[in-house]
Amino acid sequence: MKINISFKPSYAMATVFLNEGESIKSESGAMVGKSDNISIQTHKAQSGGLLKSLKSAVLGGESFWMNTFTAHRGAGEVKLAPTLPGDIVQVELSNQTVFVQSTGFLASDPAIEMDTKFQGLKGFFSGESLFFLRLSGSGPLLISSYGGIDVMEVNGTFIVDTGHIVAFEDSLTYEITKFGGWKSFFFGGEGLVARFKGRGRVWVQSRNVPGLGAWFRENLPPRKK
Amino acid sequence: MKYTISHKPTYAILNFVLSKGDSVKAEAGSMVYMDEAVEVKTAFGSGFLSALARKILGGESMFLNTYTAKEEVRLGIAPEFAGDVQELALNNESLILQKGAYLCSDSGITIKTKFGGLKSLISREGVFLLEASGTGKLFISSYGAIYKKEVTEEFILDTGHLVAFEPTLKYKVQKTGGWKSTLLSGEGFTMRFSGSGTLWMQTRVRKGLIDWIMGFLPR
Helix, strand or coil: CEEEEECCCCECEEEEEECCCCEEEEECCCEEEECCCEEEEEEECCCCCHHHHHHHHHHHCCCCEEEEEEECCCCEEEEECCCCCECEEEEEEEEEEEEEECCCEEEECCCCEEEEECCCHHHHHHCCCCCEEEEEEEEEEEEECCECEEEEEEEEEEEEEHHHEEEEECCEEEEEEECCCHHHHHHCCCCEEEEEEEEEEEEEECCCHHHHHHHHHHHCCCCCC | CEEEEECCCCECEEEEEECCCCEEEEECCCEEEEECCEEEEEEEECEHHHHHHHHHHHCCCCEEEEEEECCCEEEEECCCCCECEEEEEEEEEEEEEECCCEEEEECCCEEEEEECCHHHHHCCCCCEEEEEEEEEEEEEECCCCEEEEEECCEEEEEHHHEEEECCCEEEEEEECCCHHHHHHCCCCEEEEEEECEEEEEECCCHHHHHHHHHCCCCC
């Protein structure tokens, strides 16, 4: 499998080249186009029980359905793109686990296991529906964002505005805390932030969807009843 | 203070590496990430009344955060809206900014609201501008890319495309050509700059995006 990402960072699209017999799993609706010899199989987001997929769909903000594309009778390509204008980054997993912000999953090697990590009150208080998909195994993973994606190496404590988190390695722990002192918390415009601890990588996006939403709410007329 | 700007021009983000003691003042809500060894202070922009005026009239947050590095740290600052970030340097001088164009600056630069005068009442982009003055780096943001133009004689700019200009330039708000053009050309009012100085313009207008979306909304 070989992956090319073009049109970064605003309108990124991933072209996945599959050899005969190889597959890629993507969120539903992400396909732009594909070769004729590539089959599509639509299935529940997660192997295992119905409840597991339902949990991902309800809590993880991901589609209940996923598509697996497989090359038959020779090689072929699938082109994939997320819904929002933004970036795509390829992360190569090698027998490890990363957490991806609920809407940040675009595609992965089918060998990578997916589960929803329930964030409990941490996610609840963040106001940014902070649910993460837990992806573990080996192979390529494609994450997508609103805005451009930068990878930050953390060694110690690192603070990220909750709306800007795309993904992080499970070698890091995090807690949701207020930003600075009480005055900064109320007036500093950041509200709650994630405080990562340990050693590992965090992927951040340069814009955040709640900010875009707030701007539209300010400028568009109210929705009619 | 070192920095890079990545993801230009659509989703630009400022990535600072601050040395111990360096300070950056930024619009509230613009922090994306930072190392822990940063002291954050939230304060009214430049005094309460000036901050209030800026909030009500200038379209910016009342509050500015000042980030001071306690050791070498990383700090990411980005505007809320899609667009570009441009670095400018002030040397004991001032610059006039479109409201909303201020992103962050050296802590030595002050930001005040400036009344654009009666002439600006008729422009659809509002009457108030911001004035940045002092010495140090200033970072402005836009919707669309930022284009820099050296004005030597006269230059006419659609009011919505204004980002910033040097106060050595004078301007008048005026109709675009005759009344027929003003009403029907889609250009509305324009600013006629004269004198000699630098003008920064943005290649898109937020109001244009909103008007475009409104056209598709159910009535």
